[in-house]
Amino acid sequence: MTLAEQVFHQLRRDIVSGKLKPMQPLRLDHLKKLYGVGFSPLREALNRLQSERLVQSVALRGFTVAPASQREMWDAIETRILIETRALRLSIALGDDDWESRLVGSLHALTLQHKRMADNNAAASADEDEALEARHQEFHATLISACGSERLIDFAQKLYIQTERYRYSGLHQRLPVGDRDVRAEHGALLSAAIDRDADRAAALLKRHYRLTGEMLDRTFDPSLGEKKAMSS
Amino acid sequence: MTLAEQVFHQLRRDIVSGKLKPMQPLRLDHLKKLYGVGFSPLREALNRLQSERLVQSVALRGFTVAPASQREMWDAIETRILIETRALRLSIALGDDDWESRLVGSLHALTLQHKRMADNNAAASADEDEALEARHQEFHATLISACGSERLIDFAQKLYIQTERYRYSGLHQRLPVGDRDVRAEHGALLSAAIDRDADRAAALLKRHYRLTGEMLDRTFDPSLGEKKAMSS
DNA sequence: TAAACCTAAATCTTCGAAAATCTGACCTAT
DNA sequence: ATAGGTCAGATTTTCGAAGATTTAGGTTTA
Numbered sequence: 001m002t003l004a005e006q007v008f009h010q011l012r013r014d015i016v017s018g019k020l021k022p023m024q025p026l027r028l029d030h031l032k033k034l035y036g037v038g039f040s041p042l043r044e045a046l047n048r049l050q051s052e053r054l055v056q057s058v059a060l061r062g063f064t065v066a067p068a069s070q071r072e073m074w075d076a077i078e079t080r081i082l083i084e085t086r087a088l089r090l091s092i093a094l095g096d097d098d099w100e101s102r103l104v105g106s107l108h109a110l111t112l113q114h115k116r117m118a119d120n121n122a123a124a125s126a127d128e129d130e131a132l133e134a135r136h137q138e139f140h141a142t143l144i145s146a147c148g149s150e151r152l153i154d155f156a157q158k159l160y161i162q163t164e165r166y167r168y169s170g171l172h173q174r175l176p177v178g179d180r181d182v183r184a185e186h187g188a189l190l191s192a193a194i195d196r197d198a199d200r201a202a203a204l205l206k207r208h209y210r211l212t213g214e215m216l217d218r219t220f221d222p223s224l225g226e227k228k229a230m231s232s
Numbered sequence: 233m234t235l236a237e238q239v240f241h242q243l244r245r246d247i248v249s250g251k252l253k254p255m256q257p258l259r260l261d262h263l264k265k266l267y268g269v270g271f272s273p274l275r276e277a278l279n280r281l282q283s284e285r286l287v288q289s290v291a292l293r294g295f296t297v298a299p300a301s302q303r304e305m306w307d308a309i310e311t312r313i314l315i316e317t318r319a320l321r322l323s324i325a326l327g328d329d330d331w332e333s334r335l336v337g338s339l340h341a342l343t344l345q346h347k348r349m350a351d352n353n354a355a356a357s358a359d360e361d362e363a364l365e366a367r368h369q370e371f372h373a374t375l376i377s378a379c380g381s382e383r384l385i386d387f388a389q390k391l392y393i394q395t396e397r398y399r400y401s402g403l404h405q406r407l408p409v410g411d412r413d414v415r416a417e418h419g420a421l422l423s424a425a426i427d428r429d430a431d432r433a434a435a436l437l438k439r440h441y442r443l444t445g446e447m448l449d450r451t452f453d454p455s456l457g458e459k460k461a462m463s464s
Numbered sequence: 465t466a467a468a469c470c471t472a473a474a475t476c477t478t479c480g481a482a483a484a485t486c487t488g489a490c491c492t493a494t
Numbered sequence: 495a496t497a498g499g500t501c502a503g504a505t506t507t508t509c510g511a512a513g514a515t516t517t518a519g520g521t522t523t524a
Contacts, residue, residue, distance in 0.1 A: 001291070002291050002292065002476090002477065002478090003477080003478070004477080004478090005291065027504095027505075027506095028505075028506070028507095029504090029505075037478080037479090038478055038479045038480070039478085039479075039480080039506090039507085039508095040272065040275070040477070040478050040479070041477080041478065041479095043272070043276065043506095043507085044275065044276075044279060044477095047276060047279045047280060048279060048283070051280070051283030053383075053386075059233070059234050059237065059506090059507090060234065060484085060485055060486065060505085060506060060507075061485095061486070061487095061505085061506080062505070062506065075380075075381050075382060075383055076383065078381070079381060079383040079384060079387075082314065082315075082318055083314075086314055148307075149307050149310070149311060150307060151285075151307055151308065151311040151391070152311060154285075155311075155387060159383070234506090234507065234508090235507075235508070236507080236508090259474095259475075259476095260475075260476070260477095261474090261475075269508080269509090270508055270509045270510070271476090271477085271478095271508090271509075271510080272507070272508050272509070273507080273508065273509095275476095275477090276507090291476090291477090292475085292476060292477075292514085292515055292516065293475085293476075293515090293516070293517095294475070294476060
């Protein structure tokens with residue numbers, strides 16, 4: 001793995017986790033010391049992050065962490081619904097036995113991780129959180145993986161990362177989940193996909209993302225939710 | 233404008249125009265001499281082109297021009313229809329007087345350019361072609377400019393450039409337009425938008441892009457079309 | 465013969481200094 | 495007071511050499 005790729009992943013994690021705050025200027029000298037690399041891999045990583053909408057830049061005036069707001073969050077969520085419901089319908093139409101099997105497998109892996117963390121009533125470690133996030137991403141990626149369109153998959157992946165930012169804040173504010181049963185939502189999604197019921201699956205996916213968004217709305221307007229907890 | 237931006241635009245033109253062929257390896261030493269710049273701006277431009285799907289890269293093995301195929305073309309077209317019909321519906325719902333006015337203005341500019349080039353029965357110069365392309369892009373960008381979603385606009389712009397590649401080949405093969413009246417299609421689109429008839433506008437837009445795709449299908453299977461002409 | 469192992473050339477990646485540009489403070493003239 | 499101009503410091507952008515990796519060809523070995 002090249003240095004540029006390593007820095008890309010580190011920077012991405014630091015932005016998604018909020019260690020680097022929205023709108024914060026990213027000065028090259030500072031990042032150079034922080035990550036211990038030269039200008040070239042830094043610029044390469046920042047350029048790639050820009051196409052993921054995690055950083056912004058103005059020529060000759062440097063890079064900043066992309067702003068985060070409720071409006072941006074809902075734009076990402078609604079665009080993601082548009083892209084992924086289409087991709088899911090295509091996957092359901094085109095997916096073969098192998099796709100179904102991978103789907104069952106990735107939900108199982110997600111469930112295992114979920115259960116382990118639920119049993120363990122101590123606060124989840126950062127590693128466990130990351131593992132859960134990876135399983136979650138894997139399940140949603142598998143759902144649309146048989147759609148046959150590289151572009152839909154690519155857009156969906158970018159939008160996933162954009163929304164990850166907001167989920168992370170919610171996670172660390174220990175937002176109440178409300179009366180949601182996220183595991184059941186995933187299970188219903190799998191059933192609909194295996195039943196090849198595209199309408200039902202698309203509706204479930206849309207609701208899944210909207211519910212997440214509504215839960216995260218409380219991140220922005222604390223009066224709607226319970227008391228805010230500190231992050232980390 | 234920085235060197236990296238200049239090289240980005242030059243490289244993009246050379247790929248869209250086919251001067252750099254699909255799958256062609258892009259060796260840095262070669263590009264360095266070709267564009268007269270150092271490694272840094274080259275890499276920056278290539279990285280940006282990668283996020284536009286005009287180049288591909290593998291770490292430590294360099295960059296290549298992205299492949300072009302009928303399948304890729306239709307993927308870009310159908311994804312574009314998904315994105316732009318949504319964005320157009322939103323624009324029609326949200327657009328104000330200013331939007332309508334800009335729309336009328338940009339169609340007029342497109343029509344003027346179109347007429348000038350039609351009157352001039354000599355072969356169009358590269359400059360005229362570029363001007364027409366710019367007007368065309370401007371009209372389609374204006375159509376969706378009031379949608380309120382930066383992400384939809386961003387995706388649409390990237391997909392426009394991806395399809396531009398294929399339109400360029402068609403243009404220079406002097407494909408017969410068939411019984412299409414492209415100017416009328418644009419006019420009908422404007423009417424539907426101003427009438428705030430979202431269903432009609434979305435249907436027209438979809439048909440507009442599909443017809444273009446079907447025309448360009450002949451680029452890949454010459455037996456379907458008339459005799460092929462040389463490019464330039 | 466085919467596989468594994470070298471070696472040299474080609475190529476990509478990274479570094480830090482140098483060049484170019486921006487920012488803000490200070491000065492001047494109206 | 496305000497607009498415009500100038501300069502130093504901070505910052506980004508660019509360059510080419512040096513480092514790292516891949517590729518291709520030839521050699522050895524089983």
